[in-house]
Every structure is written in C-alpha cells, then in structure tokens.
Amino acid sequence: MTDERQAIVACKAGNTENFRFIVDKYKTRAYQAAYYYTGNREDALDISQEAFYRAFRSIKRFDITKNFYTWFYKILKNLCINFIHSKKSRRIYYENSNKNTFTSEITSSDDNPQVQLEKKERSQLLKKALDELKNKDKDIIILKDFQDLSYAEIAEVLNIPAGSVMSRLYYARKKLVKKLEFLNE
C-alpha cells in the first residue's frame, strides 16, 4: 500500500516510470474485468490499456486517500460500456462474443485433461449465464465475485448506499443460479 501510494505521488508529479508499478499490480484484474464485459481477448487488452492511459492522464485529480482500484475501475467500466454500445450499434457484438469463448484464454494446469475440460465447460456455461444478466446484475457480480471488492468498495464504485449492496447481490445471484441448472441438482 505504501509502495502504491509512493508510486501514485510520483505519477502525480509526472513520473511515467512509476506508473509501471501500478499497471503491473492491477493489469490482470483490469484485463479480466474488461474480458467479462467484452468477451474478446484483443478488445479486453485494448480497453484495459486505454483505461490505464486515461487513469495516468487524470491522476492529478485522484484523491490519494481513496482506493486507487475503485477509482480506476470506474474509468475502465465506462470504457467497457462505450465499447459495448458502439458494438451493439454495429450489431456485431453478440456474434463476436459467442465466437470468442472463455476457454481460449485458459492454459493447461496440473489437473488431468478430463477434469480440466469439465471445468472449462462449466466456466463457459457460467460466462454465458453471466452475459445474459442485465448490466445492473452483471456489474455487481463481477465486482464481488471476480474483482473481489469489499461491500464498501462496491458501494463506492456503483455509487449506491452500502446497505443496498447485499440485497442487490442477492437478487443478482439468485437470477444467475436460476440460469445455471447444474447448481440446482
């Protein structure tokens, strides 16, 4: 945290090299978040890199006492929303997102191939169900379950009262569970 704060202070003074520390720390989370929205590797890379560039450009306005990632996430999410809207208007987003499956991003692990394949298939079903949710529900699930933000941080990102986070999560997860039949077996 101290290192991060020092890096941000240096960035505020215009030091580009210190921004690398921030990028290295958050690039995986940023990429994954963008991927959950775009469903495409190249677009997720492009959007997450653009978000880092815009964060650096605006870093003088960042309040050092606040959480960097929640601030950065707002920039990233807005870029994702713009991207989805522009793709939707060209009517190619869904076709593309269906072609680019989540499994293409995953490398082999220590599990045996059968177990790995099952995991990939279930993850694909989960990704598909997630994509079918309304943005409001999808947002809160991504923030909690895939970005691992606390309820207070989620409230800050979504600009909602902290007390509403739990109920919004409940209704969103309930809809997701309903879509995933294998969870109800």
Added chain:
Amino acid sequence: MNNKLSCKEARILMMGLIDNELSNDNKLVVMEHINSCSACQTQFDSFNKLKEEEIIMNDLPLSEEIFDEYWTHVYNRIERATGWVILSIGTIITLTYAAYMMLKTFFYDESEPMVLKFGVAFLAIGLIIVFVSVLREKLRIRKSDKYRRILR
C-alpha cells in the same frame, strides 16, 4: 439483531455470510435460521455452489503471453499523447503566425479593394467568435457533465 429473521431477511444476509462481511453475532443469527429452515438451506447451498464455480472460473490460469508488452503498449499511449499535444501546439503557433503574415500583407497592399478587405476582416472576426463560443461551451460541459467520461 432480531433473532427471528424472516426468510427474505435471512436470504439477503446470506450474502454477507458467504462473502464474510457479517459480524460474528450476525453470522450466528443467520446460521441459526438456515439450520432451521430447509428452503433457506437449499438456497444457501446453491449460492455456495455458485461461489465455488466462480472461484474455479476465476482461478483458471491465464496464459502469460497475454501480458507480453502490456506495459509497453500503455507507455506508448502516454508518450504519443504527449507527442500529439506538442505537435498541436507547434501547429497552432505556426499556422497562426502564417495567417497573421498573410493578413498583414493583404491589408497593407493598397491595390486590394477596400470592400474585399472588409469582407476578409469580417470573415476572420466571425471565425474567431464561433471558435471561442464552441470552445467555451465545450469547457462548460466538461466541467459540469457527470457523464463526461462516456464517449458519445
């Protein structure tokens, strides 16, 4: 907290239990309800299964090559933006000076008709007014628009 929770209250508080965001006292109250209500127990189990699936999905390793040159691409964007700003300033200064010299030559040239000089003067003044007006409007929107980060 009231020890007698309704199912609706218990199900919402379940989220805090699953995400470890409840105090110990509240955890006990919710657990007590779950243990005594089969419908809530079933729902609790399905939420836990969902969480497990999400953990698997999130933990599937990403190939390292995705992040090859990641920083270089971010750095290039920063560097290019600085380059564009400097280029723009240089272009504005150069073009403004060229326009000034052209207009100066034009207005000092006695062979040019007075009507044409007035026409060119109004044209230049009009362009400046329109430019300043658009610039002022853009700055005002940028300052007050809460959706300014959303590209239109």
